[in-house]
Amino acid sequence: MSGPAPAAHPAELRAAARHVLHVPRRRALTATGAAALLAFATGLPGSAHAAGLDPARIRSDPFTLGVASGDPLPDSVLLWTRLAPRPYEPGGGLRPGRYPGRWELAYDARFTRIVRRGTAFAHPELDHSVRVEVPGLEPDRVYHYRFRAGPWLGPPGRTRTAPAPGARVRELRLAAVSCQAYHDGYFTAHARLAAEDLHAVVHLGDYLYEYPVPPTGGARAYTDRVLPDRFDRETVTLEEYRLRYGLYRSDPDLRAAHAAHPFVLTWDDHEADDNYAAGAAADGRAPEDFLLRRAAAYRAYWENQPLRAAQRPRGPDLRLYRRLRFGRLAQIDVLDTRQYRSDQVCGPGWQIPGPALHAPGRTMTGAAQERWLLDGWHRSAARWNLLAQQVVLARRRDAPGAGHRLSTDAWDGYPAARDRLLAGAAAAGIRELVVLSADVHVGYGFDLKRDWDDPASPTVGTEFVTTSVSSGRDGAARPPNWADQTLANPHLRFYDGRRGYTVLTLREDTVRADFRVLAAVTVPGAPMATAGSFVTVAGDPGLRPV
Known part of the structure; x- marks a missing residue:
């Protein structure tokens, strides 16, 4: 916006770009044709004309x-x-x-x-x-x-700038949020978030959902308005993604949160398509068609988020992983575990694990991002190293005993990549590792273990999984699987299934997490409470209740 305008495309490219915005939903594209369309349809055309x-x-x-x-x-x-x-x-x-x-x-x-x-x-x-x-x-x-x-x-x-490099910071307050399906309820969590005293908000993905939103607003059950029919279909084209951001950002609670605090954002899958992996769509559509959809989704994401020019998309690619520092107190490494990952070999969702999951070459981040992360850890001088990423890192079985299942869209579907990550943190001397995760519409607190099969194994870090803003509707303090998951995962220290967000308070010797939850999201303005508070102590990782 500021500064010189980018160079304009020739007229024939602009005409072809206009054509791309209206590609029929079921139209098949050749790989060559899709690549050509992507090259200019998802660039950033000039404004000279x-x-x-x-x-x-x-x-x-x-x-x-x-x-x-x-x-x-x-x-x-x-x-x-x-x-x-x-x-x-x-x-x-x-x-x-x-x-x-x-x-x-x-x-x-x-x-x-x-x-x-x-x-x-x-x-x-x-x-x-x-x-x-x-x-x-x-x-x-x-x-x-x-x-x-x-x-x-x-x-x-x-807004607020970060502390100076090398500055001693007494306290840093962050909030982690995720998963805000418009059709599942009100964004009351954002209204409460706007009133918090924070340095920044970390949004961990699923900012919007590609699913249809009915004219009545779904669980919002509007009686005083009717949404246009254009929202009652799945988003596929650039125009549809842009319109969906218009719907979400018109919400007054979400606007209040953005106006109150700077956001640090990353995406998960629903900003483009549920459970996609790199260039593979979960529904099996042709790769060239999916890359065209991904390019439209990525461009609309950048247009509608407070991201810098360094994150400008290039066709179906957008480098979202990046690093932020807050004096000597904290380094935040923001990951993208969706754009570069290997495909889910057992399918997404809860699956009985097979040997294919353990193939050593499987990745969640891609090789370049993994090297970037590990190199950054080796150079880190921060007291606390925060990893802001999308899906649950800790092992999470759905039930005790034989026959258990794992959520293979999370890091449980990529155990070799998880082992490399934790081993890399250890090799870099990272003792104060705090992982921020989301995706599952519940709040979790995990001890990260060196050996998941041995509860007495050393704890090597802490993971806070924030619940959803609205996805999953109202939820419950103890979901139906609460007892099974608590018993099957002794490193699981907290589990609550209501909606809300998580506030983190970082000090030199401790990180405190307060899990904020709402009584409901299917009615506006519901009250909020703190479901649990925990600290992790520098030099002694793991969760302790407050």
């Missing part, structure tokens, strides 16, 4: 999707918004064109002490999304920001 339009002619509030910030650095913040006066319509209800706007960053919420300001453009090629990377800021400082388009003033946002 986009007509400049006057934002004063926008007839209704274009800031319906709110504002957001992300990936805080010691000297920089990333600011985001998207102009969409009618977010349930293609293009957000705007005429295709380039709209200029202004942004401001201030020390105070009243914007009397402006730190930076500038001009940004909402380009039609990026669905009128706006992102501004603001450099030259002070470390560990709260800032306030807002956007303006013509006469329209957007809502204010609050």
Whole structure:
């Protein structure tokens, strides 16, 4: 958005790109044709030929999707918004064109002490999304920001830079969230999250779901509105993914959370397609068709999230794994366990494990990301090393005794990769390893063991699995499988099946986890409580109840 516009595509490529956005759902593409389409349809076309339009002619509030910030650095913040006066319509209800706007960053919420300001453009090629990377800021400082388009003033946002490299940080407060199916309930967890005192929110995936959303809103059971029929189908095309983000980001609770805190995001499967693995769709569709869908999903994800330019997609590829540091207290390595993984050999879901799972070449991260992670651990000087990733790392059997099953879409389906990860942490001297996971719509607390079959084996780290914001509907404190899983997994120290999020408080000697849960998500505004609190102590990994 800020800075020079990218180079424009030739006219024939733009015409072909427009064709790609409307590929019929069942149309078969040759591999060569799909590759050619992907090459330009999912690039970031230039705006040199986009007509400049006057934002004063926008007839209704274009800031319906709110504002957001992300990936805080010691000297920089990333600011985001998207102009969409009618977010349930293609293009957000705007005429295709380039709209200029202004942004401001201030020390105070009243914007009397402006730190930076500038001009940004909402380009039609990026669905009128706006992102501004603001450099030259002070470390560990709260800032306030807002956007303006013509006469329209957007809502204010609050963000915070990371502490300086090498700084001694007394305390760092983070929240982990995941899995927010719009059709399964209200985003009350985000409203509660907005009121927390946090440095950042770590979103661990399934920001949206590709499933149809009925006109009544599913479990939300709307009586005062009807959603357009265009949402009542699975997302496949770029236009459909963009519209789905418009639906999700129009939720006031989600907007409040984004406006209150910077987000650090990674994805799982539902941002594209349930249970996909690298270039393989779970439903067996042709790889070239799935890569076209993945490219559309990845582009819409980047357009609608507070991610930096380094994460810009290239066709069906987007490098999402990255590293953030918070002084000397914490290093957060953000993984992508979906884009590069080996396919599930036994199928996704709960399966009886077979020998094929243990093939040494199977990977969750791909070789390049695995090397990047291990190299980063060897260079880490942080007190706490946090691994932010999508699926359960600890071994998790569904029942005690012979005949148990494992969830093969999680790390249990990739035990050799898990062994390499834990061995790599040990080789790098990482003694304070904290893994943040999600995906399963429940809250778990695990001791990570050197030998899963020996409860007395040394504990080598701690895993906090955050529950869902809404996916799975209301849930229960003790789901039906609570007794079986607790008995089958002695390293499982906490299990609660309600919705909510997890707050982490990092200090020099401890990490505390508070599992926040809601009474319900199928009714708005339900009360929240803390289901359990645990600490792990530096030099003595494992969970201790508070």
